[in-house]
Amino acid sequence: MAAQIQQTPNFSQRLRSLLLSQEGILFLILVVATIVLSSFNPNFLAINNLLNQARLLCEVGLVALPMTYIIITGGIDLSVGSILGLCAILLGIFWKAGVPLGLTIVLVLIVGIFAGAFNALFIVWLDVPPLIMTLATLALYRGMAQGISQARSVRGYPEWFYIFGQENVLGLPTQLWFFIIGIIISAIVLARTTLGRALYAIGNNVVGARFSGLRVSRALVIIYSFSGFMAALAAVVFVSRVTTTRSDMGSGLELDAIAAVVLGGTSIMGGKGTILGTVIGLLLIQLLKYGLQLLGVTGDATIIVIGSVLIVTVLLNNLIQRRRGVT
Amino acid sequence: MTASASSPRRWLRYFANQETAVLLFLILLAVVVGSINPRFLASRNVSDILQGNAYIAIAAIGMTIVIITGNIDISVGSLVGLLAVIAGRIATSGAPPLVAWLAPLFFGALVGAFIGYLVAYLKIPSIVVTLGMLSILKGFLIIWTAGSRVEDMPPNFFLAQWDWFGIPVPIFLMVVLTIIAALWMRYSGVGRSFYAVGGNPEAARLSGISQQRVVLQAFILNGVFVGVASTLYATQLSVIQATPPPSLELFIITSAVVGGVSILGGKGTVIGAVLAAILLNAIRSSMVFVNVSPFWIQAVQGILILVTVLIDLIRRRREMF
Numbered sequence: 001m002a003a004q005i006q007q008t009p010n011f012s013q014r015l016r017s018l019l020l021s022q023e024g025i026l027f028l029i030l031v032v033a034t035i036v037l038s039s040f041n042p043n044f045l046a047i048n049n050l051l052n053q054a055r056l057l058c059e060v061g062l063v064a065l066p067m068t069y070i071i072i073t074g075g076i077d078l079s080v081g082s083i084l085g086l087c088a089i090l091l092g093i094f095w096k097a098g099v100p101l102g103l104t105i106v107l108v109l110i111v112g113i114f115a116g117a118f119n120a121l122f123i124v125w126l127d128v129p130p131l132i133m134t135l136a137t138l139a140l141y142r143g144m145a146q147g148i149s150q151a152r153s154v155r156g157y158p159e160w161f162y163i164f165g166q167e168n169v170l171g172l173p174t175q176l177w178f179f180i181i182g183i184i185i186s187a188i189v190l191a192r193t194t195l196g197r198a199l200y201a202i203g204n205n206v207v208g209a210r211f212s213g214l215r216v217s218r219a220l221v222i223i224y225s226f227s228g229f230m231a232a233l234a235a236v237v238f239v240s241r242v243t244t245t246r247s248d249m250g251s252g253l254e255l256d257a258i259a260a261v262v263l264g265g266t267s268i269m270g271g272k273g274t275i276l277g278t279v280i281g282l283l284l285i286q287l288l289k290y291g292l293q294l295l296g297v298t299g300d301a302t303i304i305v306i307g308s309v310l311i312v313t314v315l316l317n318n319l320i321q322r323r324r325g326v327t
Numbered sequence: 328m329t330a331s332a333s334s335p336r337r338w339l340r341y342f343a344n345q346e347t348a349v350l351l352f353l354i355l356l357a358v359v360v361g362s363i364n365p366r367f368l369a370s371r372n373v374s375d376i377l378q379g380n381a382y383i384a385i386a387a388i389g390m391t392i393v394i395i396t397g398n399i400d401i402s403v404g405s406l407v408g409l410l411a412v413i414a415g416r417i418a419t420s421g422a423p424p425l426v427a428w429l430a431p432l433f434f435g436a437l438v439g440a441f442i443g444y445l446v447a448y449l450k451i452p453s454i455v456v457t458l459g460m461l462s463i464l465k466g467f468l469i470i471w472t473a474g475s476r477v478e479d480m481p482p483n484f485f486l487a488q489w490d491w492f493g494i495p496v497p498i499f500l501m502v503v504l505t506i507i508a509a510l511w512m513r514y515s516g517v518g519r520s521f522y523a524v525g526g527n528p529e530a531a532r533l534s535g536i537s538q539q540r541v542v543l544q545a546f547i548l549n550g551v552f553v554g555v556a557s558t559l560y561a562t563q564l565s566v567i568q569a570t571p572p573p574s575l576e577l578f579i580i581t582s583a584v585v586g587g588v589s590i591l592g593g594k595g596t597v598i599g600a601v602l603a604a605i606l607l608n609a610i611r612s613s614m615v616f617v618n619v620s621p622f623w624i625q626a627v628q629g630i631l632i633l634v635t636v637l638i639d640l641i642r643r644r645r646e647m648f
Contacts, residue, residue, distance in 0.1 A: 076454075128636050129590050131399075135580065136632035143626025150622055247622075251574075255401075255458060268452045300469035307462030314451050 022265025022317045023277045029313070030284050037291030044294060051173060055165075055241070057286040058175040059084075059234040059250075061279075064257040065186040066227035068278045071261050072190075073202040073220065074270025075123065075130035080231040080257060082141035083115045084250030087235035089145045092154025092245035101161055109232045115141060116228020120221040138254070145247040154245045165241030175237040182230070187275040195219055203270030259310050260285055265317065284309070345587025346599040348638060353606045356613060364616040374495065376612045377605065378487075381497035382407075382559040383575070384604035387582040388508050389552030391600040394583050395512075396545045397525040397592025398446060398453035401576050403553055405464035408571030410435055410557030412468060415477035415567040418484040428486055431561070432554035438464070439550020443543035465571055472569035480565070487563035497559050501601065504555065508597045521545055526593025574625075581628055582607060585635045607631070 038044040063080045070077050087108045094104040119137055122128040164174050172180075190196035198219050201209040210216050231250075239245050264281030266273025285306055292302045361368040386403055393400050410431035418427035442460060446453045489496045512518035523531035524541045532538060561567050586603035588595025610631070611624050 122633070122636070126636070126640055128640075132584060132590050132632065132636060135577070135584070136629045136636070138629070139577065139581065139625045139632065140629025143623055143629055147620065147623035147626050150620060255461065259458060259462075262455055262458075268455055298470070300466050302466070303462040304466035304470070307459040307466065310462075311445065311451065311456060311459040314455055315445070315449055318450055 022313070023274065023280060025313065025316060025320075026264065026277065026280045026284060029309075030280060030287065033284065033287055033291065037287070037294070040291075041294045044291060049290075051176075053286055053290045054176050054179075055173040057282055058173070058179045059238050059241075060253060060256045060260060061179045061282050062175075062182055062230045062234040062237070063227065063253060064260045064278050064282055065182050065275065066223055066230050067254075067257045067261050068186070068264070068266055068273055068275055069190065069199055069223040070130070070227060071258070071266050071268060072199045072270060072273045073223065074206070075220070075224075076134060076258065076268075077116075077119065077130065077224065077227050078134040078254045079115070079119060079137040079141055080227060081250040081253035081255075082138045082145065083112055083228050083231035084235045084238065084253055085145040085247055086115065086141040086148075087112050087232040088239050088245045088249045089149045089154075089247055091235065091239055093148060095157065096154055101158060105236055108235065109229060112228040112230075112232025112235070113225045114228065116225040116231070117221060119228070120224035123224065124217045124220050142247075142251065149245070149247040151247060155243060157239075157243065162240050162243065165237050165239070175241075178233065178237065183275060183279055190275055195222065199223070200271055203267075203272070256285070259306065263310050263313055344599075345585075345635070345639070346596060346602060349586060349599060349602045349606055353602065353609060356606070356609055360613040360616055367613055367616040372612065374498075376608050377501070378495045378497050379563065380604065380608040381501040382487075382556040382563075383578060383582065383608065384501050384601045385504055385559065386553050386556040386575075386579045387586070387600040387604045388504060388597050389549035389556075390579050390583045391586070391588050391595055391597050392508075392512070392521055392545050392552075393453075393549045394580075394588045394590060395521045395525045395592060395595055396542050397528070398542060398545070399580070399590070400442070400457045400546070400549060401454065401580070402442070402457040402460035402464055403549075403579055404571045404573075404575035404577075405461050405468065406435065406438060406550075406553050407557045407560055407575055408568070409464050409468045410554055411561035411567050412472055412477055412569065414558055414561040415480055418480040419477065421481075424481065424484045424486070427484060428558045428562070431557040432551050435550035435552075435554030435557065436547050437550070439546040439548070439553070440543065442550075443546030446546065447539040447542035461576075468571065469569065474569050476569050477567040478565070480567075485562045485565075487559045497563070500555065500559065504552070505597055505601045512597055517541075517544065522593055524592075578607065578628075579604075581632060585631055587635075587639075 034045075043049060063084070067077060067080065090111055091104055091108045094107055095101055099107070115137070119130075119133050122133045123130050163169075167174055169177055190199065198209065198214045198216070201212065201214055202216055202219060206216060231253075234253075235250070238249055260281040261273070261278050262268055262281075263284065264273070264277030264279070266277060288305055288309065289302045292305060357368060366372065386407065390400060390403065413434055414427045414431050417430050418424060438460070442453070442456055445451050445456045487495075487497050491499045494502075512521065520531065520536045520541045521544075523534070523536055524538050528538055531541075560572070582604035583595065583600045584590065584603075585607065586595065586599030586601070588600055607628060610627055611621065614621050614624060614627070
């Protein structure tokens with residue numbers, strides 16, 4: 001896609017390419033949406049409302065970070081919603097069985113890592129396409145959650161547990177801290193480490209990456225395990241926020257996360273994408289949901305808008321990329 | 328596929344194609360569950376399994392075609408929900424039942440054409456387009472119905488409860504459509520072009536096949552099959568729910584995959600997908616008969632995909648040596 005002759009771009013060229021990047025387009029949409037929605041309702045920008053919205057965004061946000069990695073490598077992880085469901089159920093089951101809650105949380109996070117690593121096992125060593133493997137575990141993990149729980153829910157956690165989902169630390173919702181730390185670490189790893197750069201190489205040309213001596217298998221095992229871990233962390237936050245566990249928790253979460261990642265400019269074909277894009281994608285989706293809700297549009301109508309925005313931005317991006325590729 | 332008959336491990340030959348493997352597994356299931364609880368094989372139960380889920384098998388035919396071209400459609404669950412309500416609303420408005428039955432086919436083809444156009448001509452990956460459509464169709468359905476289900480359809484609307492030639496209509500349509508689709512995929516030029524585009528796009532292009540037109544055709548056809556499925560779904564019970572059947576797309580894609588359709592495109596048959604859809608539903612039904620909680624069904628479904636993947640792996644290894 002890049003221009004044939006690489007010259008040092010001057011300022012206006014840089015600005016142009018920044019504005020025409022998917023992140024740039026999205027950022028403009030984000031600004032316009034904010035202005036329009038806040039002009040309809042002055043409460044839109046009230047800080048408490050925004051923080052509350054941020055709270056709601058974190059569960060999808062946490063899994064969207066590793067999802068960005070995975071999609072950059074040309075893979076996909078459909079099982080994150082089910083890992084969340086399974087981990088939530090196990091949290092309840094272990095706790096009811098008398099395991100101290102602190103230990104339970106650690107155990108659940110380990111289960112998440114193993115659930116992700118199990119995906120990687122088949123994808124890396126048996127060469128199963130990620131779509132198929134994670135489709136299988138989407139069903140398997142959700143089925144385990146349902147089978148283990150038998151549709152019973154677990155309630156009555158100790159008071160301190162609610163800090164993860166309902167309370168604030170230093171003025172911000174606790175889970176928002178998890179998310180912010182997650183963003184910073186993921187962004188640095190992706191942009192500044194060998195592992196991060198290897199992900200792009202894998203997405204562009206996996207055979208080439210292997211022949212260049214990159215440790216492809218290790219990278220894939222790490223990112224799928226990371227995905228499982230983040231889904232488990234999201235499960236802890238989710239259970240803490242809604243104070244109960246149910247086996248259908250997190251169903252459809254994978255689609256929300258993928259939508260945010262793709263909206264953020266990560267190519268579903270792999271090789272291209274940033275954490276910043278994903279974060280803007282997440283913000284845009286949550287802002288649209290919230291803004292339309294303030295306008296009295298029901299939650300179900302907002303998913304039409306989100307679906308349309310997803311298709312239209314990818315379409316726009318395609319057209320711009322193609323035009324730039326031609327000229 | 329043409330392992331020599333004198334091979335000492337001749338039985339492995341039966342697993343050489345996924346269709347036979349699924350069929351054998353289906354028979355094994357019938358024998359085992361039937362011997363534990365003979366009521367599983369009562370004609371009433373067998374007919375229930377086939378009749379109540381024929382619409383899933385028919386939707387799996389469309390999905391097979393789409394996957395063979397190297398694409399996927401994750402919006403079918405929402406589409407079935409929407410098309411079923413369209414059929415129900417048309418029927419309650421007093422239009423002749425035939426119109427209500429055919430409307431889902433028409434609108435299904437229309438949605439399919441829209442998706443196909445975006446995928447084939449505007450080059451948006453099918454998983455992105457159908458992810459967007461999943462939200463759009465579902466949101467539209469819920470707003471339109473305001474969450475209330477459709478009831479009071481005229482008595483002559485319930486096609487799925489009829490018999491044709493002594494066979495329940497859903498089973499009749501499932502068998503007829505499977506045979507037609509299987510023959511057409513195998514012998515017609517268009518049918519072959521689906522495999523060509525999915526298997527080797529470059530070769531297909533060089534031999535003068537328009538990849539764009541083929542992909543568009545695949546999505547339109549998928550829309551028509553989803554339309555037929557929706558008509559059966561709408562006419563089998565006296566009410567039509569205002570929400571899409573939960574995880575239906577998952578079930579349909581699983582059927583195709585377990586039936587041996589390769590997600591990488593170019594490989595698989597309609598018969599395999601239909602047999603796998605029947606197998607999945609038979610397993611679901613059998614769990615009740617052997618006293619396993621039906622809450623485990625999704626876990627079984629997941630294991631079944633993994634087993635399919637492993638069998639496929641063994642098969643590929645054998646072909647290599």
